[in-house]
Amino acid sequence: MFHTLPEDPSFFALLLKIDQDQAKLTQAAGCACGGRLDRANYPRKPRGCRIELASNFNCRFSFCCDACRKRMTAMSVRFLGRRVYLALVVVLSSSRHAGSNSGAPRLASRLDVPLRTLERWRVWWADAFIRTPLWLVERGAFMPSVDCARLPASLLERFVAPDAQTRLSDMLRFVRPLTVRLILPQPQARANHAS
Numbered sequence: 389m390f391h392t393l394p395e396d397p398s399f400f401a402l403l404l405k406i407d408q409d410q411a412k413l414t415q416a417a418g419c420a421c422g423g424r425l426d427r428a429n430y431p432r433k434p435r436g437c438r439i440e441l442a443s444n445f446n447c448r449f450s451f452c453c454d455a456c457r458k459r460m461t462a463m464s465v466r467f468l469g470r471r472v473y474l475a476l477v478v479v480l481s482s483s484r485h486a487g488s489n490s491g492a493p494r495l496a497s498r499l500d501v502p503l504r505t506l507e508r509w510r511v512w513w514a515d516a517f518i519r520t521p522l523w524l525v526e527r528g529a530f531m532p533s534v535d536c537a538r539l540p541a542s543l544l545e546r547f548v549a550p551d552a553q554t555r556l557s558d559m560l561r562f563v564r565p566l567t568v569r570l571i572l573p574q575p576q577a578r579a580n581h582a583s
């Protein structure tokens with residue numbers, strides 16, 4: 389049921405709406421210095437989706453303070469940090485890589501995700517994700533505890549809803565605090581933003 393989402397226009401529209409709402413909240417809150425936040429989006433060229441859907445994902449919502457010039461980037465369900473692949477692809481492809489048997493088994497190859505990229509994501513879920521402040525704080529809320537060896541599939545299983553769109557978007561909302569404030573490790577130079 390999840391495997392159709394990377395090609396589902398209504399799912400892309402839903403994620404865009406969630407990010408637009410979040411960006412409004414970020415802008416309305418203003419800068420810590422009291423300044424006004426002006427729109428200063430980052431252009432993105434997302435990988436892992438059909439070209440006609442990419443227009444929903446061609447920028448990351450960000451702002452710049454008119455007083456102190458500080459950057460303020462809104463949390464996102466569309467992009468997981470600086471990765472060029474969509475967050476939904478990072479979750480779904482990694483879930484299959486981790487042995488989940490739901491949906492199409494060849495999702496990653498269909499979306500042109502190289503095996504070495506999948507391997508890098510697998511290591512990130514297994515090593516870096518479980519050490520993030522988000523996971524250290526939130527993991528206790530899952531009973532029984534989430535099987536870290538099967539992340540992210542084991543986490544996605546915990547978001548229960550009548551439809552796949554809601555389940556995946558709820559999980560993307562859960563991890564979206566990781567998309568700001570450089571909590572994610574920076575991609576290595578040789579990765580050239582391709583992770």
Ligand SMILES: [Zn+2]
Nearest residue numbers: 419421453456
């Ligand atoms: Zn400011």
